[in-house]
Amino acid sequence: MDNINWLSMILSTITPLVIGLTYFHKKVFGKALSDSIDTSDKKLNKFILVIVSLILSFFLSFFLLNFNNDGINQEGDFDTFGHGVWHGVFIAITVVSPVVIITETFGLKRWKNMLIIICYWIITLALMGGLLDAMNHWENVIVS
Template identity: 25%
Template sequence: MEMNLLAVLVAAVSALVVGFIWYNPKVFGNAWMQAAGITEEQIKGGNMVKIFIMALIFALLLAMVMQTLTIHQFGALGMIGGDPEIALPSFEAFMADYGNSFRTFKHGALHGVMSGIFIALPIIGTNALFERKGAKYILINSGYWIVTMCIMGAIVCGWQ
């Protein structure tokens, strides 16, 4: 099973699109700035080109991992060592029967939401506790990642 690089790229870009919407002042931007203790001047003072390039790189890494979290056939491939060339005929038969099972946008979205809740939320929550941030900060940031991972999961799983 090969990685769908176009789906990974689109999923990564979707993280930036969701971020533009989510952190817009008319949505959660002002509340996020208040919860994070950041001023508008501080945001404008950052190197936005560097920030968006790094955000895209991080999103690409996440989108690549989302394929393994949402497409169960990657697990079957891992059971044979990752090289389909050395697989027994039974693996080829298995993939012929089940190679596209659960490869839907809906299934990917479900696993994306689950990943957001069970991976992103605990990481953000733990960091926020030690940074002395409040519940609003945790909810805004983890909400962004839950929605983003939902969309990413849908894209990488459903796009065949």
Template identity: 25%
Template sequence: MEMNVQALFVAAVLTLFVGFVWYHPKVFGTVWMKEAGLTDDQLKTGNMLKIFGFTYLFSLLIASMEMTFTIHQMGALGMVGGPSKLNEALPSYTAFMADYGTAFRTYKHGALHGFLSGLFFAFPMIGINGLFERKSWKYIFIHAGYWILTLTIMGALLCGWV
């Protein structure tokens, strides 16, 4: 089973596109700025190349893990020791992949796992950080909603794009 590298790179770009819409002033941007205690002037002072560059790199890391969460065959590949050990795999691995190599490889299945990743990983981490930073529940829910939506779309893309 080979990784779809194109899907990985596109999924990482999704964080920027979804964020552009989600944090737009006409959606949640104005409320987020208020809850974060930021002004337009403060937002204009950042190094956007650095911000977007690191966002993309971090998103690649997220997408690579999301791929393992959504594609169950990645677990089977791990059981034989990874791609470098495929030539040493027992015939039962080949038979398994012939029978189940594309099982649950749908956009719908990926979206479900992406949603669960957002709800059970991203939301609690954002919630913990927000509580310690003394942020409002609005702030926490805005960020959590963004990540739940983004990971849902990301999971769909990574799992369904075979």
């Protein structure tokens, strides 16, 4: 991809953090998740958590940007928010879900945990993919 829309990269990079703050809030799914795992002895440095999350989210955004735009006939009609959402959901279901299930199963976690985390990633990657695909092809979106 020659011309990257850096605003789309910034928005996509902060999406997991924004969605996570909302999704894992104690009034949404945070209480259900923390009730099903032992978090009593865990002390997280929130500053480090945010920095690491943003760095890894940037890598994820860069991957999604290239995944959305590589391949034959990937320009034109396919450069839409919906197409990017499809790519995000596809990655969440075929890559992230198996990784979460394998990791959580070995960690003897409950299915409830896995489903909460998988749904978070489906929503997050769908929005990230949609933002990246649409914002890097404004000319195609506006003309359509």
